[in-house]
Amino acid sequence: MVTSLEDLPSGLGDLLKSPDGDLPLFRSPVGVYQLLLDLTALSRRHGDHVLALSGFNPRRTRPKDRWPQGVRASYIGKWAVKHGFPTGETVDGGPPPVEARRIRQTGIEHSRRPVAQTRRSMNDYYLKRSPAVQRESRTVVGDALRAEVAKARARRQIPVITASLVDKARRDLDAAAEEAGLPADVLQQMVNGELDTAATACSDHLAGPETEPGQPCTASFLACLDCENARALPHQLPVQVALHDRLAALRPHMDLAVWRVRFERSLAQLAELIGHYNAADQERTRSQLTPPATADDRRPRRRKA
Known part of the structure; x- marks a missing residue:
């Protein structure tokens, strides 16, 4: 499975970079998804897969198991360990842990769209417990209340003929x-x-x-x-x-x-x-x-x- 530029075939990582060292294909979700489709096209064809994530595992003995598809939660943990990220509690001064729940929580917070759950579950479980959403909600509610107070004050100001x-x-x-x-x-x-x-x-x-x-x-x-x-x-x-x-x-x-x-x-x-x-x-x-x-x-x- 391709998880970083180091995992790409020799020379492909350099081709993806612009002259200033930037990664133009990684600037948007569409670019990343298109790159994923291109990189997994061969394994999808050999494994007769329909999922975007597909790969090749030469250590598997049975031919049909050599072309896995999809993502498991354990893959994220393996990637985190390989790249120096903890998978449990955060170490003081160290990088934050990488886990499927955290990624899912972050994705839902940014998109505000339910992913494999009802909208009620998204609101009550994912968004309600988020400190970032709570801070944003307080700001939105505060702005709305201040706007209503301003309307009420403006409404009770009867014109005074001096x-x-x-x-x-x-x-x-x-x-x-x-x-x-x-x-x-x-x-x-x-x-x-x-x-x-x-x-x-x-x-x-x-x-x-x-x-x-x-x-x-x-x-x-x-x-x-x-x-x-x-x-x-x-x-x-x-x-x-x-x-x-x-x-x-x-x-x-x-x-x-x-x-x-x-x-x-x-x-x-x-x-x-x-x-x-x-x-x-x-x-x-x-x-x-x-x-x-x-x-x-x-x-x-x-x-x-």
């Missing part, structure tokens, strides 16, 4: 509308507070994400924080601050898992909107809010006789 743009709309409505990317009449209604929902304004209440086109939107006002039709204006800051603080105040009084499902995302979205204003504006807004009503405030009072 105070300067509101002042510009009062002076030059068309120019301000072009800057805001809205029709002039819609921007005018937003500035006037005519399109307010609760914490935001809606550019088109007939194009809600949960209703048929042309029908009035029936979604919760918290869903506005996820809607592409939503816009935030300065006069809505008090409502946004009050809603943010009330959602935060609910957290210790609810089951944490329930609170997270219902309100955690909305709280983060409101914090994003409030963050567009400086600390002084936020504190001034909070100082102007009416304290929430208590149970005593809501209890009807008796009239004096």
